[in-house]
Amino acid sequence: MSAFCLGGFLTSLDIVIVGTALPAIAEAFTISSVQYSWAASSYLLASASLLPTWAKLSDIFGRKSIMLLGYACFLIGSLVCAISQNAGMLIVGRALQGAGAGNIEVLINICLADLFNIRERGLYIGIYSASAAAGVVLGPVLGGALISSTSWRWCFWINLPVGFLSLCCLINFLDLPNPHTPVIQGLKAIDWPGALAISSGTIMLLLGIQFGAALYPWSSALVLGLILGGLATLALFLFLQWKISVWPIIPLRLFSSASSVAALIICSCHGFSYVAALYFLPIYFSFVLHASPVTTGLYLLILTGPLVVVVASAGIIVERTGRYRFVIWTAAFCLTLGFGLFTNFPSHLSWVRVIIYQLILALGIGPLFQTPLIALQSWTKHADISSANSLYSFTRELSSSVGVVVAQIIAQNRLKQSMPGLLRAGLPSDLVSSLSRDFTAMSSSRISALSKPHQEHLGRALTDSLRYVWTLETAIAGIAFISSLLLRHNELSKNHNEVRAGLHKMERL
Known part of the structure; x- marks a missing residue:
């Protein structure tokens, strides 16, 4: 379990810490906007596109060997990024990291399903998810400290000792049957x-x-x-x-149960909405409330900090009671309520709202990371568990990617409607023009240089634009809540059915 927790912490830390480092990397390499986009997206593309294939390879050749391959990809990618001399080298390294991170994420969930019965699984998935949440919490703080005190390269170097420790734990302590599938025979079965x-x-x-x-x-x-x-x-x-x-990668029989479909819809809505919160809340804190980078990170800790406790608590409740529906209902309601309250954010600092609204949203975001996966697994045949895990992770990755872009389009279009009013208020025309193209790329120092009345005009316009984002996320969270009501109860058994990898255990279409 220690190897799994370190793996979850490592991959989530890497996503957040590198996001903090990208501006410094862009400055160091003087990269173009196209290269900047590739540096950010190559990781995501490799991670999402290979998720289902990694799961199927583990069915054929065994969990441990394929997971070791994923760790190798991630660590080699981290090394390439750390020593990169140009943008092209960095992009290749990020793609390798993404391929490895996707492997680690999906294989950990599959291994947990192999090792524990579905009643215990909620607890151990909760522990693993809490360690991943800890990476999200520490990422911005650690990234900022490394960049300010050393170099952005240390955002990649730090992966090597943590990854090596996790790899050693995996090699020595993970005990799962090896099917010893012949390579040629296994490749033919893919x-x-x-x-x-x-x-x-x-x-x-x-x-x-x-x-x-x-x-x-x-x-x-x-x-x-x-x-x-x-x-x-x-x-x-x-x-x-x-x-x-x-031997399909994702058997369509996974969609045969209404509860399975409902669990996947909840997963999709959660992925769509929670990433948008992590993306747009810092913009609100920085551009509207004029918080410094450090203060913005501290404000965001009100949301991310409790996630560690909330995720672990959800796992404990599922393990103790054997029931998952109440946890999902409560979390989906809090997710909807939290985003609904976000629409009431003002253009000035209100501590009460910043604290209470984020805490409510944390109660919604945390349990929905993995509890719907327990619901999905409870309605899935044992032979299809790895495919169900990969489908769940793939759904979240795809929804997260689409969610941020859709929210940004809505906010940007709304802000464009405020451009004439900003010009009439006397804001510099070049700043207004820059805002109309992409307000998320605006420099906070540029806003700080404006006069107080101009900052207030811009703050109100940005708050109004973000209100449309929060409205969208409220609707998406509402769909998750409605879908949660469609989940049927399925008793979580304490009996463990061992799942063995290998061609002889795979089920044909």
């Missing part, structure tokens, strides 16, 4: 058309979304071609899984 379809479809879709959000007009042929091509390829993947694949 659903290569399905793997290619889901990987290429995901990459095209996410690239189209990333390019449309940052580099090209949404109406451009490149963006439309990538998005439509990605959707068409993913549709082809579903057809392959339905009619062609002998």
Whole structure:
């Protein structure tokens, strides 16, 4: 369990800490906007596109060997990033990191399903999720400290000792059966058309979304071609899984239960909304409340800090009671209520609202990381557990990617409607022009240089734009709450059915 907790902490820490370091990296390499976008998206593309394939490989060749391969990818990628001399080298390293991180995330959940019965699983998944939440909490603080006191390269160097320690624990203590599948026979059993379809479809879709959000007009042929091509390829993947694949990567029988579908909808809504909160709350604190980077991090700790306790508590409740629906109902309600209260954020500092609203949202975000996974697993055949885990992780990754972009589009379009009023108020035309293109890229120092009346005008405009984001997230969270009411009770058994990897244990279509 120590190896799993270190792995969860490592991957979540890396995501947050590198996000803090990207501006410093861009300055060091003098990279273009296209290269900056690739440095951020290469990790996500590799992580999301390979998730289902990693799970299927573990079914064929065994969990431990495939997980060791994931650690190797992550650590080699971290080393490449740490010693990178140009943007191209950094992008390659980030892609390797993403491939490894996706492997570690999905294989840990699969291993927990192999090792523990579904009643105990809630507790251990809660412990693992709490360690991952700790990485999210410490990431901004540690990243800022490393960049200010040493170099951005230490944001990657730090992965090596932590990753090596986790790898040693994994090698020495993880005891799962090895199927000893012959390499050639195992490679022949992989659903290569399905793997290619889901990987290429995901990459095209996410690239189209990333390019449309940052580099090209949404109406451009490149963006439309990538998005439509990605959707068409993913549709082809579903057809392959339905009619062609002998050993499908994601068996469509996973969607046969209404409760399973409801759990996946909750997972999707949660991924869509919680990442937007982590993305736009710092913008509100920095641009509207004029908080310094350190103060912004402290404000955000009110949300992220309690997550460690909330996630672990949810796991304990599920393990002690054997019931997951009440936890999901309560969390989905708090998620909806929290985002609804966010629409009441003013353009000035209100400590009561900053504290209470974020604490309520934390009660919603925390339990929904993994409790819907328990619900999904309870309705899944033992032979399909690894596929269910990969589908759950894939759904969250895809929803998170789309959620931030959709929210940014809504906020940006709303802010554009405020441009004439900002110009009439006397704000500099070049600043207003910059805001109309991408307000998230604005420098907080530029806002600090404005006069007090101008800061107040801009603060009200930004607060109004963000209110539309919070309204969107409230609606999405509401869908999660409605979906949670569709979950049926399924008694979580204390009996453990051992799941063995290998071709002889895989179920054909």
